[in-house]
Amino acid sequence: MTIDIRKYSAFLEQVAGEIDIQPGKYQDAVNRYRAVGRWLEEGSYPGCTGKLSIYPQGSFRLGTVVRPIRDGIEACYDIDLVCEMPLRKDRTTAQSVKSMVGDRLRENATYKRLLDPEGRRCWTLEYAEQDGVGFHLDVLPAVLDGSGLLSTAIAITNKVGSAYSWSASDPRGYGAWFDSRNKFAFDRVQLEQKQKLQRGAPLVFASIDTVPDQLVRTPLQRAIQLMKRHRDLRFDYQERIEYAPISIIITTLAAHLYGNELDEYSALSGIVRKLQGHAALVENRAIEGCLATLGLIQRRPDGKWYIGNPVNPAENFADRWHEDNHARARAFFAWVVALQKDLLNILEETNPRLVEEHLGRVLGTAAVTRHLDILVLPAPMIDTPPRIHITGAAKPWREG
Amino acid sequence: MTEDLQRQIAVLTAFHKGLANIARHDADTVVSGTLPFEASADGLETITESFEIELTVPDAFPESLPRVRETGGRIGNDYEHHNASGTLCLAVPVEQRRIFLENPTLLGFVNRLVIPYLYGYCFWKKHGRHPFDEAAHGYEGILRHYLDTLGLADEAKALAVICYLFEHGYRGHHDCPCGSGLRVRACHGPALMILHRTHNQQTVRSDFVAIFEHCFAKFQDGQLSFPTPLRLQILRLFNRL
Numbered sequence: 284m285t286i287d288i289r290k291y292s293a294f295l296e297q298v299a300g301e302i303d304i305q306p307g308k309y310q311d312a313v314n315r316y317r318a319v320g321r322w323l324e325e326g327s328y329p330g331c332t333g334k335l336s337i338y339p340q341g342s343f344r345l346g347t348v349v350r351p352i353r354d355g356i357e358a359c360y361d362i363d364l365v366c367e368m369p370l371r372k373d374r375t376t377a378q379s380v381k382s383m384v385g386d387r388l389r390e391n392a393t394y395k396r397l398l399d400p401e402g403r404r405c406w407t408l409e410y411a412e413q414d415g416v417g418f419h420l421d422v423l424p425a426v427l428d429g430s431g432l433l434s435t436a437i438a439i440t441n442k443v444g445s446a447y448s449w450s451a452s453d454p455r456g457y458g459a460w461f462d463s464r465n466k467f468a469f470d471r472v473q474l475e476q477k478q479k480l481q482r483g484a485p486l487v488f489a490s491i492d493t494v495p496d497q498l499v500r501t502p503l504q505r506a507i508q509l510m511k512r513h514r515d516l517r518f519d520y521q522e523r524i525e526y527a528p529i530s531i532i533i534t535t536l537a538a539h540l541y542g543n544e545l546d547e548y549s550a551l552s553g554i555v556r557k558l559q560g561h562a563a564l565v566e567n568r569a570i571e572g573c574l575a576t577l578g579l580i581q582r583r584p585d586g587k588w589y590i591g592n593p594v595n596p597a598e599n600f601a602d603r604w605h606e607d608n609h610a611r612a613r614a615f616f617a618w619v620v621a622l623q624k625d626l627l628n629i630l631e632e633t634n635p636r637l638v639e640e641h642l643g644r645v646l647g648t649a650a651v652t653r654h655l656d657i658l659v660l661p662a663p664m665i666d667t668p669p670r671i672h673i674t675g676a677a678k679p680w681r682e683g
Numbered sequence: 684m685t686e687d688l689q690r691q692i693a694v695l696t697a698f699h700k701g702l703a704n705i706a707r708h709d710a711d712t713v714v715s716g717t718l719p720f721e722a723s724a725d726g727l728e729t730i731t732e733s734f735e736i737e738l739t740v741p742d743a744f745p746e747s748l749p750r751v752r753e754t755g756g757r758i759g760n761d762y763e764h765h766n767a768s769g770t771l772c773l774a775v776p777v778e779q780r781r782i783f784l785e786n787p788t789l790l791g792f793v794n795r796l797v798i799p800y801l802y803g804y805c806f807w808k809k810h811g812r813h814p815f816d817e818a819a820h821g822y823e824g825i826l827r828h829y830l831d832t833l834g835l836a837d838e839a840k841a842l843a844v845i846c847y848l849f850e851h852g853y854r855g856h857h858d859c860p861c862g863s864g865l866r867v868r869a870c871h872g873p874a875l876m877i878l879h880r881t882h883n884q885q886t887v888r889s890d891f892v893a894i895f896e897h898c899f900a901k902f903q904d905g906q907l908s909f910p911t912p913l914r915l916q917i918l919r920l921f922n923r924l
């Protein structure tokens with residue numbers, strides 16, 4: 284068999300759905316974080332007059348969640364929640380903002396029990412679930428940063444040893460930028476997907492109007508999920524894990540390079556091809572003109588790397604790429620080559636067993652095995668019955 | 684109904700569009716409708732047919748497999764492979780699980796078990812013989828399955844095999860239950876491993892009961908003898924039931 288692109292797109296979509304957060308779990312997480320938000324809002328904080336603002340950031344906000352795998356085992360989802368206090372950065376300190384939020388969480392017996400020791404930037408609540416896959420809710424205390432580029436810029440707290448400082452961030456600005464890259468496809472897929480989600484989970488969603496936008500996935504979002512899962516499995520051991528491409532880099536570059544393709548294969552292959560077009564940068568050679576003009580990945584005269592935050596060019600996501608003889612840059616481009624080979628060249632594989640084996644290794648056996656039929660069986664045509672070729676049939680039996 | 688099952692049903696109905704009715708009954712989800720197919724098998728003719736079927740999927744799926752009924756009244760009593768309750772006997776339970784686990788989804792279940800069964804029925808109706816052979820009825824069919832997959836002849840050996848699986852799961856360094864005197868891994872290791880992987884707590888237990896019942900009846904008639912270690916093992920296992 285050589286694989287049909289339409290079928291392969293449908294297959295990739297299903298696999299991405301498998302590694303995504305499931306709608307029920309999503310609703311569950313939303314309910315929990317809203318409850319945490321209400322609890323924080325109802326607190327009284329010295330010097331605060333306005334209202335707190337609580338909102339998700341990161342993959343949960345962007346719709347690019349991937350069920351994490353650590354040491355080959357599926358682990359808890361990480362959900363980042365910004366807790367923006369109505370305080371001015373110059374009238375308070377990072378330490379007092381961080382401790383106000385921590386103190387308020389500890390006033391609640393449940394949260395006190397779920398709370399981890401203080402983290403570098405956040406307070407973590409550990410929700411374990413009966414089925415073993417729960418989530419960590421990371422609450423990031425923050426204040427509005429009037430000096431930021433956009434009005435949405437915030438300052439988050441940063442604790443190193445016992446010293447606290449501020450770091451710049453802008454999750455709302457980044458979210459809006461991502462949405463703008465995603466909008467064309469979102470408008471085209473949302474109705475059909477909401478119908479499917481509603482039909483698939485009638486107990487969770489009474490009607491399609493109750494299916495949240497946050498559960499719709501465009502080919503861009505799916506491509507990011509697949510790339511992240513591929514990354515997680517490729518770098519799932521200690522020696523390599525610190526050089527693994529970080530999610531914000533994958534997400535940013537993919538969103539920049541996405542060309543509004545509406546099927547999964549074309550979306551993914553477009554992104555991977557354009558990423559490969561940057562590979563010459565490792566040897567400090569020039570890249571193709573139109574990619575160079577975009578300036579997404581740049582080499583500085585001193586050899587250091589630059590991948591800018593699209594809503595804050597002062598922030599360089601690749602600020603550590605030159606370390607250890609450019610280890611992160613090399614790992615990134617080697618990974619891009621592997622994406623091409625593992626997820627795109629597989630179309631030319633003719634042996635179904637090898638297709639299953641290879642895809643299972645790079646995307647997770649469980650997710651791949653379940654949807655392999657899409658690739659192996661001919662797609663049903665309208666008004667013609669599905670065609671099945673029987674191999675290894677069972678002998679019929681009777682109980683008594 | 685779990686979310687996972689909801690998604691599996693969505694995948695199933697996207698492929699087999701006629702299975703459009705979904706209802707809840709107690710701890711089961713019932714998916715029913717028309718199942719048209721065009722099926723072929725190596726060296727055999729292509730058959731295009733359509734049946735009305737009803738799949739009863741327990742909440743414990745995939746640990747427990749769905750029950751299937753043909754509701755259009757096509758498969759009559761002249762065809763032996765259904766139960767008194769009308770459910771289709773797709774295969775002996777352990778074989779059904781083995782095939783199911785090759786692609787453990789609802790769609791895989793329909794494509795690899797239900798459609799081959801219906802194809803087999805159509806073929807039998809037309810030619811008077813079973814294209815994929817047929818299993819003996821009842822407990823004997825279960826026992827034969829063990830003898831056939833392991834290439835054994837003595838019925839007491841099938842009992843020794845199921846006792847081994849029920850008591851130990853898979854242990855490569857044990858003596859092979861076939862009685863060859865070799866270690867399992869040097870003898871029936873691969874086939875026993877497949878059986879072990881296929882079983883869950885409940886299926887290994889019910890096969891043990893089935894094979895024991897069958898053999899015990901013959902033992903009482905004096906047609907079968909059990910060596911002493913096997914008798915002691917049976918007693919130990921009965922305490923587990």
Ligand SMILES: [Zn+2]
Pocket residue numbers: 859860861862863870871
């Ligand atoms: Zn043996």
